[in-house]
Structures are given as C-alpha cells and as structure tokens.
Amino acid sequence: MDDTTGEMLGYTMETLLQAGALDVSFTPIYMKKNRPAIKLEVISEEDKADQLQKLILTETSTIGLRLRKAQRLVMKRKNLPVETEFGIISVKEARWEQIVKYAPEYEDCRKAAREHGVSLAEVYRKAEEACYQTEEGKK
Amino acid sequence: MDDTTGEMLGYTMETLLQAGALDVSFTPIYMKKNRPAIKLEVISEEDKADQLQKLILTETSTIGLRLRKAQRLVMKRKNLPVETEFGIISVKEARWEQIVKYAPEYEDCRKAAREHGVSLAEVYRKAEEACYQTEEGKK
Amino acid sequence: MDDTTGEMLGYTMETLLQAGALDVSFTPIYMKKNRPAIKLEVISEEDKADQLQKLILTETSTIGLRLRKAQRLVMKRKNLPVETEFGIISVKEARWEQIVKYAPEYEDCRKAAREHGVSLAEVYRKAEEACYQTEEGKK
Amino acid sequence: MDDTTGEMLGYTMETLLQAGALDVSFTPIYMKKNRPAIKLEVISEEDKADQLQKLILTETSTIGLRLRKAQRLVMKRKNLPVETEFGIISVKEARWEQIVKYAPEYEDCRKAAREHGVSLAEVYRKAEEACYQTEEGKK
Amino acid sequence: MDDTTGEMLGYTMETLLQAGALDVSFTPIYMKKNRPAIKLEVISEEDKADQLQKLILTETSTIGLRLRKAQRLVMKRKNLPVETEFGIISVKEARWEQIVKYAPEYEDCRKAAREHGVSLAEVYRKAEEACYQTEEGKK
Amino acid sequence: MDDTTGEMLGYTMETLLQAGALDVSFTPIYMKKNRPAIKLEVISEEDKADQLQKLILTETSTIGLRLRKAQRLVMKRKNLPVETEFGIISVKEARWEQIVKYAPEYEDCRKAAREHGVSLAEVYRKAEEACYQTEEGKK
Numbered sequence: 001m002d003d004t005t006g007e008m009l010g011y012t013m014e015t016l017l018q019a020g021a022l023d024v025s026f027t028p029i030y031m032k033k034n035r036p037a038i039k040l041e042v043i044s045e046e047d048k049a050d051q052l053q054k055l056i057l058t059e060t061s062t063i064g065l066r067l068r069k070a071q072r073l074v075m076k077r078k079n080l081p082v083e084t085e086f087g088i089i090s091v092k093e094a095r096w097e098q099i100v101k102y103a104p105e106y107e108d109c110r111k112a113a114r115e116h117g118v119s120l121a122e123v124y125r126k127a128e129e130a131c132y133q134t135e136e137g138k139k
Numbered sequence: 140m141d142d143t144t145g146e147m148l149g150y151t152m153e154t155l156l157q158a159g160a161l162d163v164s165f166t167p168i169y170m171k172k173n174r175p176a177i178k179l180e181v182i183s184e185e186d187k188a189d190q191l192q193k194l195i196l197t198e199t200s201t202i203g204l205r206l207r208k209a210q211r212l213v214m215k216r217k218n219l220p221v222e223t224e225f226g227i228i229s230v231k232e233a234r235w236e237q238i239v240k241y242a243p244e245y246e247d248c249r250k251a252a253r254e255h256g257v258s259l260a261e262v263y264r265k266a267e268e269a270c271y272q273t274e275e276g277k278k
Numbered sequence: 279m280d281d282t283t284g285e286m287l288g289y290t291m292e293t294l295l296q297a298g299a300l301d302v303s304f305t306p307i308y309m310k311k312n313r314p315a316i317k318l319e320v321i322s323e324e325d326k327a328d329q330l331q332k333l334i335l336t337e338t339s340t341i342g343l344r345l346r347k348a349q350r351l352v353m354k355r356k357n358l359p360v361e362t363e364f365g366i367i368s369v370k371e372a373r374w375e376q377i378v379k380y381a382p383e384y385e386d387c388r389k390a391a392r393e394h395g396v397s398l399a400e401v402y403r404k405a406e407e408a409c410y411q412t413e414e415g416k417k
Numbered sequence: 418m419d420d421t422t423g424e425m426l427g428y429t430m431e432t433l434l435q436a437g438a439l440d441v442s443f444t445p446i447y448m449k450k451n452r453p454a455i456k457l458e459v460i461s462e463e464d465k466a467d468q469l470q471k472l473i474l475t476e477t478s479t480i481g482l483r484l485r486k487a488q489r490l491v492m493k494r495k496n497l498p499v500e501t502e503f504g505i506i507s508v509k510e511a512r513w514e515q516i517v518k519y520a521p522e523y524e525d526c527r528k529a530a531r532e533h534g535v536s537l538a539e540v541y542r543k544a545e546e547a548c549y550q551t552e553e554g555k556k
Numbered sequence: 557m558d559d560t561t562g563e564m565l566g567y568t569m570e571t572l573l574q575a576g577a578l579d580v581s582f583t584p585i586y587m588k589k590n591r592p593a594i595k596l597e598v599i600s601e602e603d604k605a606d607q608l609q610k611l612i613l614t615e616t617s618t619i620g621l622r623l624r625k626a627q628r629l630v631m632k633r634k635n636l637p638v639e640t641e642f643g644i645i646s647v648k649e650a651r652w653e654q655i656v657k658y659a660p661e662y663e664d665c666r667k668a669a670r671e672h673g674v675s676l677a678e679v680y681r682k683a684e685e686a687c688y689q690t691e692e693g694k695k
Numbered sequence: 696m697d698d699t700t701g702e703m704l705g706y707t708m709e710t711l712l713q714a715g716a717l718d719v720s721f722t723p724i725y726m727k728k729n730r731p732a733i734k735l736e737v738i739s740e741e742d743k744a745d746q747l748q749k750l751i752l753t754e755t756s757t758i759g760l761r762l763r764k765a766q767r768l769v770m771k772r773k774n775l776p777v778e779t780e781f782g783i784i785s786v787k788e789a790r791w792e793q794i795v796k797y798a799p800e801y802e803d804c805r806k807a808a809r810e811h812g813v814s815l816a817e818v819y820r821k822a823e824e825a826c827y828q829t830e831e832g833k834k
Contacts, residue, residue, distance in 0.1 A: 002422065006419030023587075028445030030164060032729065038423075110289060169583075173310065206626075278675045288589045308721040335794050342642030342767055442726050540701045686817045
C-alpha cells in the first residue's frame with residue numbers, strides 16, 4: 001500500500017485487533033515510482049477472515065488482498081500467577097515437546113511498574129525470578 | 140539477495156514492470172555474515188511467470204527463486220473522468236460488495252500539478268471533491 | 279540498541295511521550311554479530327533533556343546516548359473547529375510564509391468514526407471538505 | 418512523517434531532485450500510535466536550502482523541519498569515456514589521496530543494455546574491463 | 557517476535573545455519589503496542605524442518621511458527637577455480653536454460669584481500685576478469 | 696550507498712570494527728530511481744577518524760562522507776565475574792547517577808551455552824540471577 005497514510009494504518013491495526021485478528025504487522029517496503037510503502041499482514045482464524053477482509057478494504061486504500069492458508073505450530077499456553085514484591089504478576093507458560101519457557105504478562109508488568117515507580121525491566125526480572133523459583137521448587 | 144547493488148535492483152524493477160509484472164516490491168532484510176540484503180517480490184499473472192523468472196535470473200545475481208500461487212481478492216475497478224479547475228482528472232472507482240472508494244489517477248494529478256504550478260495535494264483534493272460531488276449528485 | 283526487546287521499547291516510547299518528549303521514533307538498523315537492532319530517537323525541548331535521558335537509561339539496556347542540538351523550522355499552528363455531519367472536528371491549520379495547509383485532528387476523527395460507524399477516511403474527507411469550504415468562503 | 422502517502426513522497430522526491438537537491442532519501446521509521454512513517458532526508462548546497470524547505474513544506478504534510486549544517490568529505494570526480502562493444506560508456510573516476518575507483522555511468526549503461534538486448538550487469542562488466550585496461554595501460 | 561533481543565536473534569541465526577538451514581533472514585516489522593519486531597524466516601530442506609523448528613522454539617521467545625512448503629527454482633551450480641595475481645579464487649558458475657552467470661566465492665576473496673592488503677572489490681574484479689577470460693577463451 | 700553489495704558491506708563492517716570503530720550500523724533507506732540503499736554509520740574516537748574514513752572510501756563505492764562531532768553521554772562500566780552452574784560469566788555493570796543495570800557478557804554466555812548444550816536464554820538468566828543475588832547480598 002503506497003497511498004494510505006501512517007495515521008490510517010495505525011487506526012486500521014487497532015480496528016483489526018479489536019475485531020479479533022490474531023496478529024497484525026506492518027513491513028516497510030519500496031514500490032514503483034519511488035514510493036515507500038507498507039505491507040500489511042493479518043493472521044486470523046478462518047471464520048473471521050471475511051469480516052477482517054471487509055475491514056481492510058474499507059479502512060485502507062488497497063484495491064486487493066492476497067489470501068493464504070497457513071499451517072501453524074503453536075506451543076501449549078498456560079497462565080501462572082506468581083507473587084512478587086510488586087504484587088501478583090501473570091506469567092505465560094509455553095510448552096511443546098521438551099521445550100518449556102516462561103514470559104511475564106506485559107500488561108501486569110506495565111501496571112506494576114507504573115504503580116511502584118520502578119523500571120519495567122525490574123518488574124520483569126522479579127516476575128521471572130519468582131516464576132523459575134516456583135517451577136524449580138516443584139521439581 | 141545480498142550481492143546485487145541498488146542500481147541493478149532499480150533497473151530490474153523497471154524492466155519487470157515493463158514486461159508486464161502486476162506488482163514489484165523490495166523489502167529490506169538482514170542475512171548471514173552481517174549482510175544487509177533485499178527481498179524482491181513480484182506478482183504476476185500465471186502466463187507471464189516464465190518470462191519474468193528469466194528476467195530476474197538474468198538481471199540480478201540471485202541463484203534461485205521461490206514460486207507460489209496466490210489467491211487474490213480484487214475490487215472491481217472503473218475509470219471516472221471528473222472535471223476540475225485543473226482540467227479533466229481520471230478517478231479510479233473501486234467496488235466490492237458494499238464498499239466503494241475513489242482514488243484520483245496519479246499520472247493525471249502529477250501532470251496537472253506541474254502545469255498549473257500547484258501542489259500535488261491540492262490537485263488530489265480538488266479531484267476527490269469533484270468526484271464525491273458527482274457521486275453524491277447521482278444518489 | 280540490540281539488547282532491548284520490542285516490548286520494552288514500546289513501553290519506553292509511551293513513557294517518553296507521557297514525560298513530555300515532542301517526538302519519539304524507532305528506526306530499524308543492523309549491527310555487528312548479525313544483530314537486528316533499533317535506533318531510538320527522541321526530540322525534546324532543552325529543559326526536558328535531562329529527565330528524558332534518565333528515562334532512556336533506566337528503561338532500556340543502552341549504555342550511552344548521543345546528544346545533539348537541532349535547529350528547527352516549525353510552521354505556525356492554529357486550531358480550527360469545523361462542523362461536519364459527524365459533529366465538530368478540530369482541524370489544525372499550519373502556516374509559514376505563503377504556505378497554508380490543513381489537517382484534521384486524529385483523535386476527533388477517530389472518535390467520530392467509531393461513534394458513527396463509518397470509515398476514518400470518510401470522516402477525514404468530510405472534515406477537510408468543511409475546512410476548505412470555510413477557508414474559501416473567507417476569501 | 419506519518420500522514421503523507423507513499424505516492425506524495427515519490428512525487429516529492431522527484432520534485433526535490435529536479436529543484437537541485439544533491440541527495441534525497443527515505444528511511445522507514447515507526448512513530449507513536451502504531452504509525453509506520455518515513456523520515457525524509459535532503460542534502461543540498463546552502464544556497465538552495467530555502468527553496469527546498471519551501472518545497473517540502475508545500476508538497477508534504479510535515480509541520481516542521483530539522484536543519485543541520487554538515488561537513489562533507491567528497492572525492493574528486495572526473496568523467497572518462499571508454500569504448501566498449503556496446504558503444505561509448507562514461508565512467509566516473511573518483512580520487513582522494515591514494516584511493517582511486519571507477520564506476521560506470523548508470524544512464525549510459527542502461528541505454529546500452531536496452532539497445533543491445535543484454536543484461537545491465539554485462540554492460541557494467543565490459544565498461545569496467547575497458548576502464549581498468551585503459552588505466553593500467555597508462556601506467 | 558517482539559520480545560527477543562537482537563543479541564538472541566544473532567545467536568539464533570548462527571545456530572540455525574550451523575544446524576543446516578539453507579537460508580536465514582530477519583525482516584524488520586512493526587507490531588501492536590508500538591513494538592518494533594523482527595520476522596525470522598528460515599528456508600530448509602524438509603528433512604531438517606523438525607530440528608530447526610525445535611531450535612527456534614528453544615532459542616527465541618516465540619510461541620508459534622508458520623510452516624509453508626515452497627516450490628523452488630534453482631540454477632545449476634558448479635565451482636570453477638581461476639588463477640589471479642592473488643592466488644586461486646573459486647568462482648561459482650550458475651546455469652539455467654540460456655542464462656549463465658559467475659560470482660567469485662566470498663570466503664576466498666576475503667582471505668585474499670586480507671593477505672594481500674588490497675580492497676575486497678579489487679580481488680572480486682580480478683577474479684571476475686580471470687573467469688570471463690577463461691570462459692570466453694573456451695568459446 | 697546504492698551501488699555497494701551486501702557482501703561488500705558485511706566485509707566493510709568487519710574491517711571497520713577490527714580497525715577500532717566503536718560502533719558500525721546499517722540503516723535500510725530508499726534513494727532515487729527506485730534504488731534500495733544502505734546508510735552506513737560509524738562512530739569512532741576522533742583520533743581514529745582519518746583511518747576509518749580511508750577504509751570506507753576504499754572498501755565501498757561511496758564518493759563522499761558526512762562527518763559530524765557528537766556529544767556522548769556514557770555510563771560508567773565495570774566488569775563483574777559471577778559464578779553460575781555454567782562456569783564463570785562476566786557481567787557488565789553500568790552506572791550513571793542513581794541508575795545501575797547489569798548485562799551478562801555475550802561471548803561468555805555464548806561459549807557456555809554451546810559447551811553445556813543449553814539455550815542462550817537460560818545462561819543469561821542464570822548469570823543475571825547470580826549477579827543480582829551478589830549485588831543484593833552486598834546491600
């Protein structure tokens with residue numbers, strides 16, 4: 001898309017996510033006639049596809065869309081609340097075969113950082129610490 | 140492609156479009172050994188594919204290409220000439236189900252901007268105004 | 279910065295803007311050892327510089343900052359409320375020497391688009407129309 | 418700039434170069450509210466600065482510009498026509514202290530490639546060959 | 557991926573290439589909540605896919621992967637050693653139908669440039685010269 | 696630079712870092728005639744500037760360079776070796792006014808990850824844990 005503004009695209013991303021898109025991203029590209037442009041990519045479940053297509057055609061200037069079915073491998077996710085000095089933080093556990101990893105929930109961390117006047121990095125660190133201690137305690 | 144220069148790529152884009160490619164774009168990427176590179180993407184009708192593949196293999200340094208059939212959803216396009224103080228400007232109407240949108244034709248606008256010594260934005264604005272007045276007059 | 283995550287950077291942008299930065303942007307770059315990285319640029323008034331520097335050093339992993347005084351040319355801005363079928367929309371007028379241009383206020387347009395169930399583009403169009411009619415009426 | 422389209426930017430680049438800018442480039446960046454944007458950079462001689470500033474403010478949506486004097490180190494350039502099987506090609510010689518390098522003139526190469534139905538790379542190669550043979554012959 | 561650092565990604569690229577991936581690249585993208593992110597793309601033969609998937613899930617923070625079979629058109633490659641004043645340099649010949657092109661082997665050129673204290677461009681040039689002389693001698 | 700290949704640029708980055716540049720980065724940009732290009736930025740101490748300029752002019756196709764003195768704010772750095780189950784890892788401590796942060800040394804972590812067959816993320820985590828325990832122990 002070389003004739004939709006960044007403002008319109010920011011609005012479109014917000015609208016697509018509210019409407020249930022799983023993932024929305026912008027990739028900077030270069031098109032003919034020296035036009036810097038953006039490739040908009042949207043991942044969604046099949047049943048939402050029609051609605052999201054309409055959204056894109058309405059809110060952006062694009063004349064066409066490419067549609068592609070994708071095979072996805074997704075790790076099993078579980079929510080684990082952990083206690084930290086900043087309160088309870090949700091941690092997302094992801095498992096696939098032997099692989100396990102943990103990631104603190106962004107919105108919880110952000111809220112805690114603002115409330116306690118500490119850096120976001122510090123909240124993440126404490127949440128990860130608590131989480132790994134819990135998990136290692138279980139073993 | 141990490142061993143074709145920007146000059147060669149600019150020339151390749153021009154050549155591909157002249158040969159009938161529907162769309163050509165460059166995406167900046169990063170490859171091994173600290174090489175900034177470009178991903179060249181070409182969309183074309185199936186019957187032009189062979190010719191465009193030869194073009195890419197001849198004009199760039201690439202050793203291989205990935206080929207993929209894509210399902211496309213394209214809005215119905217129609218040309219509407221509108222009268223403005225800068226002369227006749229073509230406006231492209233695009234329709235799909237309930238969605239209708241208009242976009243002034245770039246080349247006409249550019250020519251008018253240069254001839255009348257006004258900004259391209261002003262020509263676009265007048266063309267859109269005239270276009271929406273025409274369409275709303277019709278209702 | 280090649281060792282701060284996108285999540286942390288998104289949080290940092292939000293925090294810098296809240297703290298009074300005039301402008302914050304991310305530029306994708308490539309660094310040594312095949313590291314994709316981000317260049318964070320912040321524009322601010324001189325009196326806010328210290329506070330924003332502290333913020334960057336606290337919230338990101340960066341060890342250093344480059345500081346530069348910049349000479350800026352800024353157009354004179356004025357707010358013009360215009361009436362549209364979607365309610366009152368603020369339009370920003372910008373003037374410098376002979377150059378005048380108008381841009382509808384994003385937040386007003388967004389609110390109107392959501393309330394009236396129309397595309398953001400349509401709200402922008404009506405706001406621009408109303409604005410230019412007002413201005414041309416004045417002449 | 419997050420509210421100028423790619424089409425407008427392509428037109429602006431063309432206009433700036435015609436007006437005498439030495440160099441014009443677009444850098445993809447990311448701004449607040451999820452807006453993909455473009456940073457427009459223009460290099461020019463000081464005496465052209467005012468005219469180019471007006472152009473940018475007229476043709477794009479930007480409200481302000483940053484101005485910076487830059488110290489430049491430029492190699493001494495000379496034009497060397499060389500004979501190739503595709504006709505005469507201009508080659509640019511660049512010298513600075515002990516460093517000498519040659520680059521075939523793009524427009525000549527492009528013309529020759531089209532006229533003779535060969536790849537641009539082949540024309541470049543022959544022009545470089547002829548050029549280095551000439552230079553080495555001189556030694 | 558918006559929560560893996562550039563350092564981790566650089567390490568991941570190295571590990572994937574060691575494990576037999578044919579191609580690994582990073583594309584800068586922009587995701588929700590103002591997060592600059594990276595799209596990691598890996599091309600591999602089918603039999604290596606499982607192993608590389610495990611690697612990506614282990615070394616990065618990603619929760620899921622998209623998998624896609626691709627049809628590839630690859631030119632026939634052959635290694636041609638050529639003699640230059642800097643020693644023997646391998647040149648890769650690539651053929652497909654009528655198209656033939658040559659590219660000096662990077663690692664050989666790099667080694668020669670360092671050993672002989674000349675620019676990489678000069679080594680490439682001599683290697684290409686030698687290569688085309690050989691090929692044209694054969695005709 | 697729109698006429699230097701990614702291979703040459705990767706080599707140039709390596710050479711500049713070996714020659715003592717503090718920082719080298721590539722920024723993808725777009726230039727005239729549809730050329731995707733790269734902006735090469737090098738930060739160095741003043742006494743190395745001449746040598747690095749020569750390197751750039753020799754190894755790349757660029758005809759000119761922009762030179763700029765920059766004012767830098769750099770945190771005080773110290774090396775702290777910490778003991779982990781993977782051996783001794785160096786951790787970099789950075790201090791400025793009230794701000795303190797720690798970052799495990801990449802090369803040590805990488806070596807440990809390979810030797811012990813664990814993910815790089817796990818080594819980083821253990822090193823950070825050990826580091827913060829040490830620091831908090833000191834308080």
